Amino acid sequence: MSERPSTAPNSKDTPGELLASVDALRRRTRVARHAYWLPLVLFGLLMAVAAPLYVESVESPALRANQDNPALTGLGGDFLERSAALGWYWLAALIGGYLLSLYWYRWHGTRVGVQTPTRAYVIAGIAGTLIGIVLPIALRFLLLNTATVVSNGTSWATMPLLGISNRGMLPHLVIAVGLLVLARLERSRGLTAVVVCYVAAVVLVNIYFETTDFAPGDLSRFSFLLAALLPAPILLVGGTIALVARNRKTS
Amino acid sequence: MSSADGANEAATGPGNGGHPTNGLSDTVHQRNRLGILTIAAEAERVEVAYLRDALELTAGNLSRHLAVLEEADLIQIERGYHGRRPKTWIRITQQGQTALTAEINALRELLHRHQRLGSASRPNGHEQ
Numbered sequence: 001m002s003e004r005p006s007t008a009p010n011s012k013d014t015p016g017e018l019l020a021s022v023d024a025l026r027r028r029t030r031v032a033r034h035a036y037w038l039p040l041v042l043f044g045l046l047m048a049v050a051a052p053l054y055v056e057s058v059e060s061p062a063l064r065a066n067q068d069n070p071a072l073t074g075l076g077g078d079f080l081e082r083s084a085a086l087g088w089y090w091l092a093a094l095i096g097g098y099l100l101s102l103y104w105y106r107w108h109g110t111r112v113g114v115q116t117p118t119r120a121y122v123i124a125g126i127a128g129t130l131i132g133i134v135l136p137i138a139l140r141f142l143l144l145n146t147a148t149v150v151s152n153g154t155s156w157a158t159m160p161l162l163g164i165s166n167r168g169m170l171p172h173l174v175i176a177v178g179l180l181v182l183a184r185l186e187r188s189r190g191l192t193a194v195v196v197c198y199v200a201a202v203v204l205v206n207i208y209f210e211t212t213d214f215a216p217g218d219l220s221r222f223s224f225l226l227a228a229l230l231p232a233p234i235l236l237v238g239g240t241i242a243l244v245a246r247n248r249k250t251s
Numbered sequence: 252m253s254s255a256d257g258a259n260e261a262a263t264g265p266g267n268g269g270h271p272t273n274g275l276s277d278t279v280h281q282r283n284r285l286g287i288l289t290i291a292a293e294a295e296r297v298e299v300a301y302l303r304d305a306l307e308l309t310a311g312n313l314s315r316h317l318a319v320l321e322e323a324d325l326i327q328i329e330r331g332y333h334g335r336r337p338k339t340w341i342r343i344t345q346q347g348q349t350a351l352t353a354e355i356n357a358l359r360e361l362l363h364r365h366q367r368l369g370s371a372s373r374p375n376g377h378e379q
Contacts, residue, residue, distance in 0.1 A: 015362040018282075022289050022355065028305065029293040110333055113301030114294045115340075187293075 031249050033116050035108040036182060036191045039101040040239030043175045046093045047232035053086040054168065054228045056221035074133040077168035080224055090171040091129065098125035098178060117185055124181040128174035136165040164206050167224055172202045172231055190245075194238030201231040278323045279354045283308060283316050288351045291326060291343035299339040317341065325350055 053076075069076070073087025075094070080086060102122045109115030139162045143151050151158075164170060176199045183191040205227045212218075279285055286306045291297050303313050320326045325347035329340045343351070 015358040015365065018285070019355070019358050019362065022285065022358075025286055025289045025305065026293055029290045029297075032301070033294055109294075109296070110298075110338075113298030114290075115296045117295035 029114055030187060031246070032112045033109075033114045034186055034188060034242075034246060035105060035116065036186050036188060037239045037242035037246060038104050039097075039179065039182060040191075040194060040235045040242060042097055042101060042239075043179070044232050044235030044239060046097055047172070047175075047229065047235070050086065050089055050093070051225055051229055053082045053089060054080065054225040056081050056224065071137065072133060074136045074165070075129070075168070075171050075174075077166045077170070078136070079166045080168050083168065086168050090168075091133070094129045094132075094171055094174055095126065097175075098122050098129075118182075121178060121182045121185055125174065125178035128177045132170040132174045135170065136162065139165065160206065160210050163210055167206070167209065167227060169202065169206065169228060172228070175235075176202065190242060191238075194234065194242075197238070198231050198234045201234055205230055276350055276354060278319060278325065279350050281316070281319075283312070284320055285351075285354065287313075287316060287320060287341070288325065288343060288347055288354075291341050292348060292351055296329070296340040296342050299341065302341065320347070323350075 069078075069084040069087060072091060073084045075090040076083040076085070076087025099122070102118055105116055105118045139158045142154055143158050143162065164173065176195060179191065179195045179198070183195055209227065279288060283306055287302055290302060290305060299313065299317070302308070303310060306313070308316075317326065317328060321328050323346075324344055327342045327344055329342060331338055331340070
């Protein structure tokens, strides 16, 4: 049987050369398999499209009627004028985003012939979305309906989390969790770096809101928009760089 | 090579004492089969056409190596269709992962031993 010259490891090679060949094959397969640019760009765009829902009207918040939003809109928070619409938007956007990325990975895997395991990514995304809906209810219960010892003892965690939830930024955390799982599945340092920068931006924005003692008039109608939009460029730029780098490596 | 043989070979790793070559499995050490397992371990499933291109093998050759690995329970072969086109996918098994890890560890151990021996036998004059 004739056999063409191969780039595969050669049993006559030294152990060092064999290991180098194995590493080269592993790297080549990883480059072919990597497709994370799309989830980055997709979630960056979904964040940008949500922008109008984070803008407040000129009317003073004190004059607004109390909101009684359905439980399913928990992802939209409580502080914002359009919390209910934001909640519905993020519920559809997160589920749609995760399912679309699953379809993308299946399509990409079939096209190049190497499939990435994505089940854990989608499970993390959908479970994160459901937890994001239930979490505000649980946090409010812990803070308001439990014994003082419990509510005081847990307030170090419940207060900042409730702040994130109220500002409509829980979806940002759900995206972070999904992308962290994806970075592990993709075994990609690049994706891990992008997700770390993204999480840092989300955390810093929320620390700013938690620690700043705002006086009346300090927050403009665009304050929540800026908070919610700041992490989006990290995903968009990271996704674009990943796409360009991938095209260079495969061309 | 039976699956029992493969498991025995995988268990005889460098960590179990003896010379690191004891950790090398005949089934896995063959250059193309080592390549197939390396690629399969990087993904959930790999298509046969990708393996053929990456390892630069003929269809017949690849098929023989896949049969050996499947018989040793190191991979699973899934045949299906994408539209009207037949596609064959390879999935590494848990035994395959273990055997590949044992092989890589044995190679690393051999490399370290080789480097240690090399530096020990170096003449002193080289260091002056």
